[in-house]
Amino acid sequence: MVDWEVTATTIYCEDVDDEVTIIVNGDGTAKCTGVQKYTKPTKETSEEIKKKNKQKGVTILCKEASCSKLPQYRDELMKKK
Numbered sequence: 001m002v003d004w005e006v007t008a009t010t011i012y013c014e015d016v017d018d019e020v021t022i023i024v025n026g027d028g029t030a031k032c033t034g035v036q037k038y039t040k041p042t043k044e045t046s047e048e049i050k051k052k053n054k055q056k057g058v059t060i061l062c063k064e065a066s067c068s069k070l071p072q073y074r075d076e077l078m079k080k081k
Contacts, residue, residue: 007077015063017052022073030074038062 008023013034020034037045039062052060 009073011069011073013062013069015067016060017056022070024074024077028074028078030070032064032067032070034062035064039064 003026005026006023008021010019010021012018013020013032016034016038018034018038020032020037022030022032024030038049038060041049049060
């Protein structure tokens with residue numbers, strides 16, 4: 001068991017072309033703020049996504065199921081007991 005309750009870090013996520021925060025709890029559960037923002041976007045976020053898609057010529061899409069950043073960060077923290 002780790003000696004902290006919760007920790008977080010902000011990273012740049014290429015998939016959504018934005019900064020997201022990864023939150024890890026001491027029990028090993030983890031979440032990313034980008035998942036909610038980009039899988040169920042508000043009207044404002046939807047407009048932002050459309051602009052980015054047009055500017056970059058690629059589809060901005062959260063790849064929650066295949067994301068490697070969240071488990072890598074969580075596993076790294078959990079190893080540091």
